[in-house]
Amino acid sequence: MSPLIEVTDLVVRYGDHTAVDRVSFTVDEGETLALIGESGCGKSSTALAALALRRPDSGSVRFAGQELTGLREKQLRPLRAQFQPVFQDPYGSLGPRTTIGDAIAEPLRVHRRPLEGRVAELMDLVGLDTSYADRLPHELSGGQCQRAGIARALALGPRLLVLDEPVSALDPSVRAGILNLLTELQERLGLGYLFICHDMALVRHAAHRVAVMSDGRIVETGPVRELFTEPRHPYTRELLDIEAGAHP
Numbered sequence: 001m002s003p004l005i006e007v008t009d010l011v012v013r014y015g016d017h018t019a020v021d022r023v024s025f026t027v028d029e030g031e032t033l034a035l036i037g038e039s040g041c042g043k044s045s046t047a048l049a050a051l052a053l054r055r056p057d058s059g060s061v062r063f064a065g066q067e068l069t070g071l072r073e074k075q076l077r078p079l080r081a082q083f084q085p086v087f088q089d090p091y092g093s094l095g096p097r098t099t100i101g102d103a104i105a106e107p108l109r110v111h112r113r114p115l116e117g118r119v120a121e122l123m124d125l126v127g128l129d130t131s132y133a134d135r136l137p138h139e140l141s142g143g144q145c146q147r148a149g150i151a152r153a154l155a156l157g158p159r160l161l162v163l164d165e166p167v168s169a170l171d172p173s174v175r176a177g178i179l180n181l182l183t184e185l186q187e188r189l190g191l192g193y194l195f196i197c198h199d200m201a202l203v204r205h206a207a208h209r210v211a212v213m214s215d216g217r218i219v220e221t222g223p224v225r226e227l228f229t230e231p232r233h234p235y236t237r238e239l240l241d242i243e244a245g246a247h248p
């Protein structure tokens with residue numbers, strides 16, 4: 001069976017600067033791959049190309065065996081339902097003047113899917129009281145907003161979520177709740193996650209496998225336990241030292 005997503009030798013350039021340099025990875029159904037690295041190493045650029053929101057300069061992105069690079073937007077549109085983003089800043093990504101209910105309904109409208117009952121069902125799925133449907137993002141807490149962001153990402157029944165630092169902007173006290181929700185949704189729906197973060201402590205609990213990125217390249221990849229017990233690359237050891245320093 002093909003992986004949900006298979007990225008091979010991905011290159012993203014901004015002018016002369018190579019932000020993503022021959023990056024390869026796969027994510028299977030029900031699996032979380034953490035992509036971890038310091039600020040500016042190319043994680044979000046990788047995410048955008050993996051979501052076909054940015055055309056890579058070279059390399060291949062296959063979703064469930066189908067090559068996405070080179071497809072026109074019209075051909076991509078029906079496929080987009082199957083891989084959806086969750087962003088770091090839930091307030092910004094929901095839109096300040098759109099109610100929570102409308103934000104969750106938006107992908108359903110765009111893809112001409114039935115709305116009846118679906119928004120309430122999605123809110124329920126992410127543990128958000130349906131009375132929040134009429135509220136604006138600023139009337140919710142960061143954690144509640146991120147739940148709405150996840151509900152919207154799930155609206156079309158995707159198989160893969162690309163989560164770009166989904167808890168980094170949240171108060172540490174609500175992070176665990178969101179991470180637990182993601183784990184529960186993964187188990188219930190068999191979702192694959194590409195989970196982008198810069199914090200090793202998060203990876204330990206949230207991921208099955210890890211890809212460590214530095215300066216545009218993946219320098220080490222492996223199962224979480226292996227990476228934590230036998231890090232091979234000096235940069236991975238550095239990240240682990242930082243984690244140990246933060247949690248003595």
Ligand SMILES: Nc1ncnc2c1ncn2[C@@H]1O[C@H](COP(=O)(O)OP(=O)(O)OP(=O)(O)O)[C@@H](O)[C@H]1O
Pocket residue numbers: 014019037038039040041042043044045046198
């Ligand atoms: N639209 C753009 N135009 C020009 N350069 C960009 C653009 N987006 C990103 N870059 C540069 O590409 C490199 C990688 O950026 P990217 O946002 O992918 O990193 P990141 O790992 O997601 O960082 P962060 O942890 O801060 O979110 C950085 O040097 C950044 O300045």
Ligand SMILES: [Mg+2]
Pocket residue numbers: 043044045164
């Ligand atoms: Mg980023």
